[in-house]
Amino acid sequence: MTQDSTVAEIYFDESGHDGENLMGGTTTVFAHGSVHMEVAEASDLVAYLRKKTRAQGEELKAKTVINSGRGLLNELYGPGGKLVGKTQIYLVEKTYHAVGKIIDMLIEEEAYKRGVNLYAHGRAKQLAHDLYQYGPRALGPDGWDELVSGFTSMMRSKQRKGVKETVDGFYEKVDKYRLTSRREKVSKVLGMLWETREHAEEFQSDLEEGIEMRALDPLETSLFQLALEWHSRIKRPISIFHDEQTALTKPMLERILLVANHGIPPGFGMSSQKIELVDIKHVDSKSDPRIQLADISAGFCRQMAEDALRGEAQEEGLEMIRHMVHFNSLWGDSKSWEMIRPRV
Numbered sequence: 001m002t003q004d005s006t007v008a009e010i011y012f013d014e015s016g017h018d019g020e021n022l023m024g025g026t027t028t029v030f031a032h033g034s035v036h037m038e039v040a041e042a043s044d045l046v047a048y049l050r051k052k053t054r055a056q057g058e059e060l061k062a063k064t065v066i067n068s069g070r071g072l073l074n075e076l077y078g079p080g081g082k083l084v085g086k087t088q089i090y091l092v093e094k095t096y097h098a099v100g101k102i103i104d105m106l107i108e109e110e111a112y113k114r115g116v117n118l119y120a121h122g123r124a125k126q127l128a129h130d131l132y133q134y135g136p137r138a139l140g141p142d143g144w145d146e147l148v149s150g151f152t153s154m155m156r157s158k159q160r161k162g163v164k165e166t167v168d169g170f171y172e173k174v175d176k177y178r179l180t181s182r183r184e185k186v187s188k189v190l191g192m193l194w195e196t197r198e199h200a201e202e203f204q205s206d207l208e209e210g211i212e213m214r215a216l217d218p219l220e221t222s223l224f225q226l227a228l229e230w231h232s233r234i235k236r237p238i239s240i241f242h243d244e245q246t247a248l249t250k251p252m253l254e255r256i257l258l259v260a261n262h263g264i265p266p267g268f269g270m271s272s273q274k275i276e277l278v279d280i281k282h283v284d285s286k287s288d289p290r291i292q293l294a295d296i297s298a299g300f301c302r303q304m305a306e307d308a309l310r311g312e313a314q315e316e317g318l319e320m321i322r323h324m325v326h327f328n329s330l331w332g333d334s335k336s337w338e339m340i341r342p343r344v
Contacts, residue, residue, distance in 0.1 A: 005236070005237065006236055006237075007236065007237045007238065007239050007278050008036060008230070008234050008236045008237070008238045008239070009036070009238070009239050009241060009290075010034050010035070010036050010226075010227070010230050010238050010239070010240050010241070011034065011035045011036075011240075011241050011242075011283070011288060011290035011291050011293075011294050012032065012033065012034050012035075012223065012226070012240060012241065012242040012243065012291070012294055013033050013242070013243040013285060013291050013292075013294040013295040013298055014030065014031065014032045014033065014219070014222075014243075014245070014295075014298055015027075015030075015031045015033065015062060015295065015298035015299040015301075015302040016029055016030045016031055016298075016302045017030055017219065017245075017247070018030070018094075019214070019216075019217050019247055020152065020155075020156040020157065020158075020214055020215075020216035020217050021152070021156070022094040022095070022097060022098040022152045022216055023094070023095065023098060023145070023148055023149040023152050024149065024161075024162075025094070027094075027302065027306065028093070028094055028095070028306055028309060029091060029092065029093060029094065029302050029305045029306045029309065030091070030092040030094060030097075030218050030222070030302070031089050031090070031091055031092075031298040031299070031301045031302035031305065032089065032090040032092075032218075032219070032222035032223065032226060032298060033087065033088075033089050033294040033295060033296075033297040033298030033299075033301070034087065034088050034089070034090075034226045034230065034294055035083070035086055035087045035290045035293045035294045035297065036086055036087075036230060036234070037086045037290060037293075039288065039289065039290065042288075042289040042290045042293055043289045045082055045083075045289070045293065046060055046289040046292055046293065049065055049072070049296075052068065052072055053065060053068045053072070058286055059285055059286050059292060060289075060292045060296070061292075061295065061296075061299075062295050062296045062297075062298070062299025062300060063299065065296050065300070066296075066299060066300050066303060070316060070317070073300065073317075073320060074320065076296075076297075076320075077297075077300070077320035077321065077323075077324070078319075078320055081320075083293065083297060084323055085323070087293070087294070087297040087324050088226055088229060088230065088324055088326060089297060089298055089301040089321070089324045089325055089326060090222040090225050090226050090326040090329055091301065091302070091305050091325055091326070091329035091330070091331060091340070092218040092221075092222060092329065092330045092331075093305075093309065093330060093331045093332055093333060094218075095132070095148065095332070096128075096132050096330060096331060096332030096333070097216075097218055097330050098148050098151065098152050098216070099128050099131050099132045099135070099148065099332065100128045100330065101151070101152075101155070101215065101216055102128075102131065102148075102151055102193065103118070103124050103127050103128045103131075104124070105155060105199070105203070105215060106193060106196035106199050106200060107124075107127065107189070107192050107193055107196060108124055109196065109199040110192070110195055110196045110199060111192075127189055127192075128332075129332070130185040130186065130188075130189055131185075131186060131189045132332040133332070134183040134185050134186050135147070135148075135183075135186050137182065137183060138177075138181040138182045138183035138186035138187070139177050139180075139181060139182075139186070143177055143180075146173060147173055147174070147177055149165075150165045150169065150170045150173050151165075151170060152216060153165035154166070154167065154169075154170045154200065154204075155200075155203060155215060155216055156216060157207055157213055157214055157215075167197065167200050167201055167204060170200065171194070171197055171200075174190055174193050174194050175194060177190055178190035178191055178193070178194055203215075214247065214249070214252070217247055218330065219245070219247050219248060219252075220252055220255070220256060221330070222330075223240070223242070223248075223256060223280075224256055224259070224260065225326060225328060226326065227240060227256075227260060227275060227277055228260075228273055228275055229326060231275040231276065231277070232275075236276075237276035237277070237278050238275070238276065238277055238278065239277075239278045239279045239280070239281070240277070240279070240280040240281070241281050241282075241283045241288065241290075241291070242280065242281070242282055242283065243282070243283065243284075243285045243291050243294070243295070244282045244283070244284060244285070245282070248280075248282070253280045256277070256280065257277055257279075257280065260274065260275050260276075260277035261274060261275070261276065261277060262274065297324060300320075300321065301321045301324055301325065304317045304318060304320070304321045304340075305321070305325075305336075305340060308336040308339045308340050309333060309336045311335075311336070313336075313339055318339055318340060321340065322340065322341060322342075325340055325341055327341065329341075
């Protein structure tokens with residue numbers, strides 16, 4: 001039982017969301033922002049930011065605040081900043097997320113069929129790490145991109161641009177690279193992937209039957225992880241108010257609520273954490289300043305994370321985001337993660 005039955009409201013917005021288009025989108029990082037603060041305090045802060053930035057639009061956007069300079073950002077996220085302790089960001093490095101899905105959606109399914117639990121002792125995570133860490137060197141940059149992009153294209157529910165990868169086309173790539181890989185660890189993972197064709201075919205069959213699945217979209221994972229952390233921090237039931245987002249479909253929201261309140265169904269071999277999540281609602285960002293603050297925080301954090309991934313981040317900016325970044329974000333590049341969340 002929680003210590004306080006009063007429902008806490010958490011406000012969400014995101015930056016860099018390309019849906020299931022993990023490899024061909026506009027950004028390399030997805031950032032899901034969340035804010036917990038009283039509406040009067042948020043209104044005063046947004047009014048202050050509008051005055052400082054001379055914002056003219058109906059809605060204050062992240063780009064306006066970020067471009068205003070580090071002075072204003074320091075007022076928000078520096079020592080004693082106005083948003084310190086009131087915002088939390090979940091980061092997703094999209095390529096690493098795609099690699100993890102190769103393990104979860106195909107290799108783990110085949111292992112489960114054979115009575116093997118890859119989640120035990122972190123085996124699934126280690127396979128994802130090996131493929132992500134050594135894949136580009138084992139296959140070459142072009143081969144690596146062809147393999148991962150082929151997977152995401154095949155497993156997407158819809159693809160508006162270009163030709164969607166077929167099962168035949170993807171497994172031709174797997175066959176080619178499993179035989180030409182220059183790293184033993186990568187060859188091992190690709191050998192396991194070669195055995196998973198029937199699961200890819202079953203997934204495509206479900207898509208053709210109209211079963212709604214957006215398995216590659218990081219929104220569901222990030223929203224759930226942020227909800228877990230907020231509930232742990234404030235020890236109260238929570239309600240989520242999210243900026244209008246078509247990818248957050250009714251079935252997805254119902255699934256998040258079910259898992260949050262009742263736990264992961266038995267048989268999945270995964271640890272289950274229950275939280276008191278009362279509701280998830282869509283809100284127009286223009287109607288609540290806390291949505292705008294979540295957008296600003298997500299946008300700034302994503303920009304700094306992308307800079308770190310490229311090796312171009314400045315320490316001043318990194319210091320501002322460290323208190324915001326969720327400890328369990330989906331991130332594979334160890335060098336940039338050490339910059340974003342250095343070990344104490």
